Amino acid sequence: MSGNLSQLEVGHETHPPLRAAESPVTPSPSYWSQVAKRLFRNKTAMAGALILLIFTIGCVCAPIIAPYPIDQMNFKDRMMGPGAKHLLGTDDFGRDIFSRLLYGGRISLLTGLITVTVASAIGVTLGVIAGYYRRLEIYIMQVMDILLALPALLLAIAIIAVLGPGLTNAMIAIVIAVIPSYVRIVRASVLSIREKEYIEAVRALGIKDRVILAKHILPNILSPIIVLMTVQFGGSILAAAALSFLGLGAQPPIPEWGAMVYVGKAFLGQAWWMSIFPGLAIMLVVLGFNLLGDGLRDALDPK
Amino acid sequence: MQRYLIRRLLSLLGTLLGVTILIFLLVHLIPGDPVQYLLGEHPTDEAIAALNAQLGLDRPWYVQYASFVGKLLQGDLGTSYITGYTVWQEIVERFPITFQLALYSVILATVIGIVVGVISAVKQNTWVDRLVVFFSLIGISAPGFWIALFLIWIFAYKLPIFPISGYDGFFSLILPSITLAMGEAGLIARMTRSSMLDVIKQDYMRTAQAKGAPHLWMILRHGLQNAVIPVITLIGLEFGALLAGAIVTETVFSLQGLGSLAIESIGKRDLPTIQGLVFFVAFLFAITNLIVDLLYSWFDPRIKYE
Numbered sequence: 050m051s052g053n054l055s056q057l058e059v060g061h062e063t064h065p066p067l068r069a070a071e072s073p074v075t076p077s078p079s080y081w082s083q084v085a086k087r088l089f090r091n092k093t094a095m096a097g098a099l100i101l102l103i104f105t106i107g108c109v110c111a112p113i114i115a116p117y118p119i120d121q122m123n124f125k126d127r128m129m130g131p132g133a134k135h136l137l138g139t140d141d142f143g144r145d146i147f148s149r150l151l152y153g154g155r156i157s158l159l160t161g162l163i164t165v166t167v168a169s170a171i172g173v174t175l176g177v178i179a180g181y182y183r184r185l186e187i188y189i190m191q192v193m194d195i196l197l198a199l200p201a202l203l204l205a206i207a208i209i210a211v212l213g214p215g216l217t218n219a220m221i222a223i224v225i226a227v228i229p230s231y232v233r234i235v236r237a238s239v240l241s242i243r244e245k246e247y248i249e250a251v252r253a254l255g256i257k258d259r260v261i262l263a264k265h266i267l268p269n270i271l272s273p274i275i276v277l278m279t280v281q282f283g284g285s286i287l288a289a290a291a292l293s294f295l296g297l298g299a300q301p302p303i304p305e306w307g308a309m310v311y312v313g314k315a316f317l318g319q320a321w322w323m324s325i326f327p328g329l330a331i332m333l334v335v336l337g338f339n340l341l342g343d344g345l346r347d348a349l350d351p352k
Numbered sequence: 353m354q355r356y357l358i359r360r361l362l363s364l365l366g367t368l369l370g371v372t373i374l375i376f377l378l379v380h381l382i383p384g385d386p387v388q389y390l391l392g393e394h395p396t397d398e399a400i401a402a403l404n405a406q407l408g409l410d411r412p413w414y415v416q417y418a419s420f421v422g423k424l425l426q427g428d429l430g431t432s433y434i435t436g437y438t439v440w441q442e443i444v445e446r447f448p449i450t451f452q453l454a455l456y457s458v459i460l461a462t463v464i465g466i467v468v469g470v471i472s473a474v475k476q477n478t479w480v481d482r483l484v485v486f487f488s489l490i491g492i493s494a495p496g497f498w499i500a501l502f503l504i505w506i507f508a509y510k511l512p513i514f515p516i517s518g519y520d521g522f523f524s525l526i527l528p529s530i531t532l533a534m535g536e537a538g539l540i541a542r543m544t545r546s547s548m549l550d551v552i553k554q555d556y557m558r559t560a561q562a563k564g565a566p567h568l569w570m571i572l573r574h575g576l577q578n579a580v581i582p583v584i585t586l587i588g589l590e591f592g593a594l595l596a597g598a599i600v601t602e603t604v605f606s607l608q609g610l611g612s613l614a615i616e617s618i619g620k621r622d623l624p625t626i627q628g629l630v631f632f633v634a635f636l637f638a639i640t641n642l643i644v645d646l647l648y649s650w651f652d653p654r655i656k657y658e
């Protein structure tokens with residue numbers, strides 16, 4: 050069986066796995082350099098990273114690259130197909146789609162960055178508390194169970210119904226909807242190392258809980274958090290785009306990708322490029338994060 | 353098993369009670385006075401007071417909450433302010449479309465996902481495997497609304513085979529089902545592949561091979577049967593999530609299902625419908641998850657619940 054053989058080969062190639070959650074001490078710098086080495090050798094992960102790099106550079110350098118201003122209307126050229134004058138065509142106001150995509154990407158990438166940062170900060174804190182302090186665990190997990198009892202998108206929509214539509218409120222809704230997934234994973238990781246001897250040892254030394262959590266527990270549960278953050282980055286962009294598409298997130302004329310697809314929907318018969326290209330951009334970026342996330346998972350936890 | 357079931361049901365009740373608090377809180381924080389919305393512009397104070405009294409909105413919040421939960425316990429999900437129908441009637445009317453949509457897309461996704469996932473695992477590290485891995489990631493990464501528009505563009509505008517939107521029997525559910533199935537198939541294929549790869553490494557697979565079992569028989573009888581358990585869990589959970597309403601897909605295809613009911617009732621400030629519907633969805637979601645857990649032990653007798 051070729052499957053078995055290649056598995057063995059991979060096993061020879063890599064160094065003995067040092068699983069983050071089980072390692073007896075805080076991971077050493079050599080652990081992370083091994084992870085980086087494995088990651089750089091992973092072709093699909095690098096493909097994902099490349100996609101993200103291209104999009105990031107394109108969006109950051111939008112003012113230099115974009116051939117037209119995002120709101121420059123030109124009714125003579127309205128709904129012009131992709132071509133030499135307008136690389137990806139124009140929309141119903143004659144605005145250049147390529148330029149709008151570049152600027153819109155800033156919004157989408159920033160949305161992902163902010164939601165992932167805030168959600169992971171809150172989720173990891175709650176997860177660590179739930180995993181380390183038995184007394185608080187039941188309360189935190191009960192609230193998380195209630196949030197998980199609803200499909201994430203429905204929960205986000207219900208929250209937006211309260212806060213009102215708009216990009217900021219959509220981000221708040223997404224943050225609340227994804228926090229439980231961080232809490233669950235972090236809590237489970239903390240539980241798995243809380244009773245380890247080295248934690249007991251530092252506790253016996255009389256070191257404060259705060260220090261134990263920050264210096265001895267958190268560094269040992271980083272792997273699953275990093276993987277989750279990477280995948281959630283793409284997931285948040287996808288969710289924000291879906292909310293904008295439903296008219297609950299970014300509002301046109303903001304060139305957010307989901308909002309652009311929404312506007313293009315009405316002109317699908319005449320100008321397919323209005324909705325197909327922004328959607329393609331969303332898919333490529335999310336694909337980039339998923340490829341990178343898969344690679345990170347393999348690099349951090351080689352089996 | 354019985355003790356496990358009782359424990360699970362009790363915890364389910366606790367969660368659902370929590371959900372009622374969450375829904376009640378959210379719904380009453382929604383800005384905009386529903387009474388004002390119902391009466392239109394410039395209503396008289398008497399009319400407002402009368403309608404508030406009629407709808408029971410003049411009572412203190414805890415009385416309103418108690419009445420909401422009390423009615424739920426009797427199976428009463430409330431009555432819509434807008435249509436005058438009970439929320440239950442609205443759900444019964446909309447549920448068949450959502451149910452069909454969830455069913456067709458899960459069947460399609462399961463067939464594609466499992467077949468492709470098994471082939472991918474058996475052919476690990478070949479170009480077939482890489483292609484499957486790549487396309488399942490594409491399925492997961494593509495936004496549902498974009499897949500929907502793409503399909504509409506090709507199969508309704510370019511080749512006018514299917515209707516663009518609306519419900520007119522099975523035919524009009526084909527494109528929406530394919531839309532939903534794409535992402536699900538990607539998930540199922542990935543799970544099947546990794547689960548199969550674990551199983552293929554087991555000793556009993558080598559034994560089966562050594563005693564000369566036909567290759568296909570070995571893969572299906574010894575491999576897939578053992579690999580399928582986590583896949584079934586995933587399928588069950590996804591089915592539950594789809595039953596809860598494929599909000600985006602229903603909106604794109606203008607299908608009158610539970611998902612579009614949620615969006616509509618939020619737009620109209622129809623508080624009882626939002627309350628009742630969200631509770632119904634949470635209930636459905638919880639029950640399917642429980643059933644999936646119980647099926648686990650049926651598929652794998654080694655798993656015993658205590």
